[in-house]
Amino acid sequence: MKLFSAPGTCSTAMHIALEWIGKPYEVEHLDHAAMKAPDYLELNPSGVVPTLVDGDMALPEGMAILLYLVDQHPDAKIGPAPDSAERKDLHRWLAYLTGTLHPYFWLHFTPMRFTVAPEGQPPVQAASHILIDKALTQIDQHLEGRNWIVGDRKSVADAFLYPMASWGYDLDKPTSAYPNIDRVLRKLASDPAVQKVHEMQGTSARVDLAA
Ligand SMILES: N[C@@H](CCC(=O)N[C@@H](CS)C(=O)NCC(=O)O)C(=O)O
CATH class of the missing domain: 1.20.1050.10 (Glutathione S-transferase Yfyf (Class Pi); Chain A, domain 2)
Structure with missing residues (x-):
């Protein structure tokens, strides 16, 4: 799996989900220009992050990606199963x-x-x-x-x-x-998964953990 993301954006959520799943994945951080480049617009016509690529499939839209990850990786238990009450x-x-x-x-x-x-x-x-x-x-x-x-x-x-x-x-x-x-x-x-994502993004938590 490969996630197209940008540090500090909403796609941080999908990056955290991939860390929780614990299987190998790649992340490419895009700047504004790269999000609007023709090759990326083929994957995500809105020219925004996130996009998840899994094999031949490219999936834009954060909610769709998160539900896909929950269902494709049931053992990770990062969301209730489709047939559960929750x-x-x-x-x-x-x-x-x-x-x-x-x-x-x-x-x-x-x-x-x-x-x-x-x-x-x-x-x-x-x-x-x-x-x-x-x-x-x-x-x-x-x-x-x-x-x-x-x-x-x-x-x-x-x-x-x-x-x-x-x-x-x-x-x-x-x-x-x-x-x-x-x-x-x-x-x-x-x-630890969230801390790893911060490290990979070069960002830090906004919560003051010492307070
Ligand atoms: N509907 C999209 C919205 C994604 C979105 O707004 N991404 C922002 C980052 S949080 C973005 O890439 N903005 C760049 C832009 O709007 O040019 C989704 O839910 O995935």
């Missing part, structure tokens, strides 16, 4: 994380894509902070009294929360203001 919860939370929380961060990071007026960018960012707070509050409430997002073991849903909530540490209302998310992020930041 599987619907994995779908629900992956859909929310990839389809709601993640796009809210696009408004924060790339406000210029959401307004045609330069003076419109600060209000777009301000709106993103309200939306991100709403989503992180919902996730934090869900995590109250729980160890992980789905069931009682870590899953690809937690892996996807990791980069999203890591971005949140830079906001005016930082991720540390959401105690249950902060607790899960701390556990993940201490996970």
Whole structure:
């Protein structure tokens, strides 16, 4: 398997999942220009990371990749099996994380894509902070009294929360203001697989593990 990724982005989640699986894989880190190059656009017409290549197959879209990895590697137990009662919860939370929380961060990071007026960018960012707070509050409430997002073991849903909530540490209302998310992020930041991913990316955990 080969993952096309970029340090610190959402594709960190798929990289963590590959580490949890523990089988040989390759990662290629792309910069912005490489994501828009014709050979990469053949694999991922959106020109974004992640893309997973497995044999002849190239699969874009984070949620699709994470579910593929769960199902192709059942022994790794990185998500509930398709016939289990908890599987619907994995779908629900992956859909929310990839389809709601993640796009809210696009408004924060790339406000210029959401307004045609330069003076419109600060209000777009301000709106993103309200939306991100709403989503992180919902996730934090869900995590109250729980160890992980789905069931009682870590899953690809937690892996996807990791980069999203890591971005949140830079906001005016930082991720540390959401105690249950902060607790899960701390556990993940201490996970050897996550630490290996940081090392391979040349990044470091945003959670202050000493605090
Ligand atoms: N719908 C895609 C979105 C992926 C996405 O937004 N990736 C970002 C990094 S977190 C990216 O590559 N952005 C580059 C760009 O938008 O030009 C997915 O879920 O995989």
